Amino acid sequence: MxxxxxxxxxxxxxxxxxxxxxxxxxxxxxxxxxxxxxxxxxxxxxxxxxxxxxxxxxxxxxxxxxxxxxxxxxxxxxxxxxxxxxxxxxxxxxxxxxxxxxxxxxxxxxxxxxxxxxxxxxxxxxxxxxxxxxxxxxxxxxxxxxxxxxxxxxxxxxxxxxxxxxxxxxxxxxxxxxxxxxxxxxxxxxxxxxxxxxxxxxxxxxxxxxxxxxxxxxxxxxxxxxxxxxxxxxxxxxxxxxxxxxxxxxxxxxxxxxxxxxxxxxxxxxxxxxxxxxxxxxxxxxxxxxxxxxxxxxxxxxxxxxxxxxxxxxxxxxxxxxxxxxxxxxxxxxxxxxxxxxxxxxxxxxxxxxxxxGIPPAAYKAISDLAAASPTLGQAMTNVRAGANGGASQGFQNGAIYWTASTGAQISPEGPIRNAWASQGWENGPLGYPTTAVRTAANGAQSQGYQKGAIYWTASTGAQISPEGPIRNAWASQGWENGP
Incomplete structure (x- = not known):
């Protein structure tokens, strides 16, 4: 070297x-x-x-x-x-x-x-x-x-x-x-x-x-x-x-x-x-x-x-x-x-x-910092664990934090979006790791971005997966959920 x-x-x-x-x-x-x-x-x-x-x-x-x-x-x-x-x-x-x-x-x-x-x-x-x-x-x-x-x-x-x-x-x-x-x-x-x-x-x-x-x-x-x-x-x-x-x-x-x-x-x-x-x-x-x-x-x-x-x-x-x-x-x-x-x-x-x-030091620090800033997650329930493709995660009473070098640390809170992601195999599934926090719109609708798509939820539609591909691209061209 x-x-x-x-x-x-x-x-x-x-x-x-x-x-x-x-x-x-x-x-x-x-x-x-x-x-x-x-x-x-x-x-x-x-x-x-x-x-x-x-x-x-x-x-x-x-x-x-x-x-x-x-x-x-x-x-x-x-x-x-x-x-x-x-x-x-x-x-x-x-x-x-x-x-x-x-x-x-x-x-x-x-x-x-x-x-x-x-x-x-x-x-x-x-x-x-x-x-x-x-x-x-x-x-x-x-x-x-x-x-x-x-x-x-x-x-x-x-x-x-x-x-x-x-x-x-x-x-x-x-x-x-x-x-x-x-x-x-x-x-x-x-x-x-x-x-x-x-x-x-x-x-x-x-x-x-x-x-x-x-x-x-x-x-x-x-x-x-x-x-x-x-x-x-x-x-x-x-x-x-x-x-x-x-x-x-x-x-x-x-x-x-x-x-x-x-x-x-x-x-x-x-x-x-x-x-x-x-x-x-x-x-x-x-x-x-x-x-x-x-x-x-x-x-x-x-x-x-x-x-x-x-x-x-x-x-x-x-x-x-x-x-x-x-x-x-x-x-x-x-x-x-x-x-x-x-x-x-x-x-x-x-x-x-x-x-x-194989958990890098950056993962420990990012997860620890985000947990300290997110008291609603509750107490830690697991140690930091290695995940797919070099990522890491830690479980808490009310959800978990997931980290990769490219996405940073993101919270996956308890709720319908997390349940839908779990049904796809968590980070090992087709969506990969979360890339954003859960976002809530004025009408109460929620969404969360992932490496290969997103999950959207409303009270009337439930949680629905929008994977990467031509349908998602066409929907994006119309303004996502805010479009016609």
Whole structure:
């Protein structure tokens, strides 16, 4: 994951992973596979490096198309065929044991040390990292193959309560330290999850989502597994041709619409396979530049990368078309924690709920604020619960509050309109979530808007559903209920 290019560069030891590509793209170390492990009860221990030594291979009969000239700047077609197993294995060997890591390209430096010195330098760098952290939220860290040994008990003692571990990259790389890192963080009591570094012009979103899930990117509602993460950022191999495959510009030589479609392909596949939409990790300036700040991603929790030049609790702007705030903030690549340092934008109870049910902090705040301003709802009867498509709700004595990132918090009060909505399957039905409050006209008629239509009620007609479609459009052209 990565920061703005205008921000200060990362230290040499964090960046030497790039050297594995620039100094020798011929043969890096063989990649280790991921060993599965049973989940023990948390006990304070230090992790050890585990895994097998099989290379990462993706079965497919086709090969990448011939690379364009490095000078070519026009967007490439989105990948329509997946690279062959041989191409994937060659790529895995080329990127080396660490592969790309979060925020890597912004720290690019000219490296002259031999590649086998990387492990030693990255281990030594832990003693020189910074000490500042934001004064709010819950602290956490993320690690990759560039941090093969982490003293997890030390990280816990320093205040880290969650961890993300790189599992995969493209459909060719598996982090050889994944099992030890994933299990080591859990052994000391951390909530932990996995992330995937996307290379969108290498293969499709669905292909990389499947590869991710098959190699560590799953999820379970056990209370200590964070939702999977899509690391979508600056091209770490910008301008390079590796084993005959040209990786393009910082936007992967793909257009905004192609990249947007790629993310949706990845996200839809992840939701089908795991039941969760992935968290999107990105940098605001890159997202806006390369995807054009698209709308419609508000149901994906946001993990924003922004490294301030001085201590501050301000993470800076987020991509405003889809988000008003963030769930996590990666604020440093130089400490205080191993790898990258992060903060959860909420309290520990919210972090646990996010792991268990995927409820973003914005939902808790919006529901709580609206409930406080609506005394007629009465007492809360349920906790905040996860709903369809990343939404949330909470039940009260006299109705409920429903929330999504796009609709905000809306009250569904007891009454005929709520009963009609219930008969259609609540938010899981054809109407979706409410988008307005219940509105009452001068003659006593009532209505409420939903994502895919509305419900209208009068004493003489009862509650009637007006779904999206040509009949509703024709009625709208006549002035809705105020028309002839």
């Amino acid at each position: 990565k920061r703005n290019l205008s921000q200060s560069r990362r230290p040499v030891m964090k960046s030497l992973g790039i050297f594995l590509l620039t100094a020798s793209l011929v043969a890096g170390p063989g990649l280790a596979g991921i060993a599965s492990a049973a989940e023990p009860a948390p006990t304070p221990t230090t992790s050890s490096l585990t895994g097998d030594s099989s290379p990462a291979v993706a079965p497919s009969p086709t090969t990448p198309s011939a690379p364009p000239s490095p000078e070519e700047s026009a967007p490439a077609d989105a990948p329509s065929v997946e690279p062959s197993a041989e191409a994937a294995q060659s790529m895995a060997e080329a990127v080396g044991v660490g592969g790309a890591e979060m925020g890597q390209r912004s720290a690019r430096v000219t490296a002259s040390a031999p590649s086998n010195s990387f492990k030693r330098l990255s281990t030594e760098s832990l003693s020189t990292e910074g000490t500042w952290m934001p004064t709010f939220g819950i602290q956490g860290l993320d690690v990759s193959g560039h941090q093969p040994t982490v003293d997890w008990q030390q990280q816990w003692n320093m205040g880290s309560r969650f961890a993300y571990v790189k599992a995969t990259e493209g459909n060719y790389y598996k982090n050889p330290s994944y099992s030890s890192q994933y299990q080591g963080s859990r052994n000391v009591g951390m909530i932990r999850g996995a992330y995937h570094f996307a290379i969108p012009n290498w293969s499709s979103g669905a292909d990389q989502a499947r590869y991710f899930v098959q190699n560590g990117g799953g999820w379970s509602s056990d209370g200590y597994t964070m939702p999977p993460v899509l690391d979508f950022e600056f091209n770490p191999y910008e301008g390079r041709t590796i084993n005959g495959f040209y990786f393009g510009n910082t936007c992967y030589n793909m257009s905004p619409s192609q990249l947007t479609s790629w993310v949706r392909d990845f996200g839809n596949t992840m939701q089908t396979m795991t039941g969760r939409l992935p968290v999107i990790y990105t940098n605001t300036s890159w997202w806006n530049q390369c995807l054009g700040n698209p709308s419609g991603f508000g149901d994906y929790p946001l993990w924003v990368a922004a490294y301030p030049n001085s201590p501050t609790n301000n993470a800076g702007p987020v991509p405003t078309a889809s988000w008003s705030t963030y769930s996590m903030w990666q604020y440093s690549s130089t400490g205080p924690f191993a790898g990258d340092s992060n903060v959860w934008n909420g309290d520990y109870a919210g972090l646990k709920a996010f792991a268990s049910a």
